[in-house]
Amino acid sequence: MPETTIDVLDKGFIALDGALASDLAVVNGARVSFNQESDELSERDEGLIRFLIRERHGSPFEHGYFRFLVKAPLFVVREHHRHRAGHSYNEWSGRYSKMEAEFYVPDNVRTQVGKPGSYAFEPVDDAIREATRQEIEENAARAFETYERLLEQGVAKEVARTVLPLSTYTKYYWSCNPRSLMHFCGLRNHESAQFEIRQYAAAAESFLERLMPITHAAFVGNERRAP
Numbered sequence: 001m002p003e004t005t006i007d008v009l010d011k012g013f014i015a016l017d018g019a020l021a022s023d024l025a026v027v028n029g030a031r032v033s034f035n036q037e038s039d040e041l042s043e044r045d046e047g048l049i050r051f052l053i054r055e056r057h058g059s060p061f062e063h064g065y066f067r068f069l070v071k072a073p074l075f076v077v078r079e080h081h082r083h084r085a086g087h088s089y090n091e092w093s094g095r096y097s098k099m100e101a102e103f104y105v106p107d108n109v110r111t112q113v114g115k116p117g118s119y120a121f122e123p124v125d126d127a128i129r130e131a132t133r134q135e136i137e138e139n140a141a142r143a144f145e146t147y148e149r150l151l152e153q154g155v156a157k158e159v160a161r162t163v164l165p166l167s168t169y170t171k172y173y174w175s176c177n178p179r180s181l182m183h184f185c186g187l188r189n190h191e192s193a194q195f196e197i198r199q200y201a202a203a204a205e206s207f208l209e210r211l212m213p214i215t216h217a218a219f220v221g222n223e224r225r226a227p
């Protein structure tokens with residue numbers, strides 16, 4: 001695992017596969033309006049980044065990209081791929097190649113209390129947790145056995161895969177620009193987001209913080225609202 005890979009959940013990860021992202025590019029994207037350019041980031045430039053985020057001048061944050069390789073369970077992917085503006089995805093196809101028997105088995109088994117729109121999640125007791133984990137594991141193993149049996153009988157992969165559970169791991173490339181990444185993190189690295197996608201969003205956000213520290217600090221200082 002390279003340094004740019006962060007393990008997520010029990011078998012997943014998010015890896016930064018490539019990036020063209022800097023605070024300086026944001027500043028120069030804005031300063032070109034006045035036919036000006038900075039060679040290195042000054043305090044004044046840092047103030048400009050905070051101003052751009054606060055006043056929702058978003059386009060200077062679009063001149064960069066992050067390319068990630070992500071391994072995640074299907075139900076996380078469904079949530080992730082709802083993010084459209086400034087995001088691109090290419091995913092492993094269960095039509096063209098056989099899926100692998102890798103399934104998410106949650107450590108964080110919780111119960112839901114409250115009413116629609118304002119649920120809270122609390123841990124279940126150890127006995128229920130263990131029983132739940134076992135059920136999920138056994139169910140996934142059974143589903144994969146069926147999947148393989150159907151394939152052996154000559155059923156097409158695109159049909160056989162329909163028996164696989166939402167916990168099945170898949171892989172995909174995800175590219176986005178800094179503005180769209182902030183929007184994603186504002187929504188998904190948030191207490192209202194499901195625990196599992198939040199782990200991926202937190203990992204993705206750590207790459208934003210690493211490569212664009214001033215932009216990230218301004219985003220956090222703006223109540224985590226993207227411009």
Ligand SMILES: Cc1cc2nc3c(=O)[nH]c(=O)nc-3n(C[C@H](O)[C@H](O)[C@H](O)COP(=O)(O)OP(=O)(O)OC[C@H]3O[C@@H](n4cnc5c(N)ncnc54)[C@H](O)[C@@H]3O)c2cc1C
Pocket residue numbers: 082083084085086087180183187188192193194
């Ligand atoms: C906690 C949580 C719970 C959710 N629950 C559900 C749910 O129960 N059911 C469900 O279906 N989805 C649900 N979603 C998904 C949610 O509705 C969004 O699809 C998802 O968060 C992507 O947000 P977005 O559209 O702002 O992002 P993007 O698709 O990246 O869009 C970014 C921004 O671009 C603009 N934009 C993009 N497309 C359009 C468009 N077609 N027209 C106008 N403006 C556009 C908007 O300003 C938008 O905010 C949930 C999301 C969260 C975070």
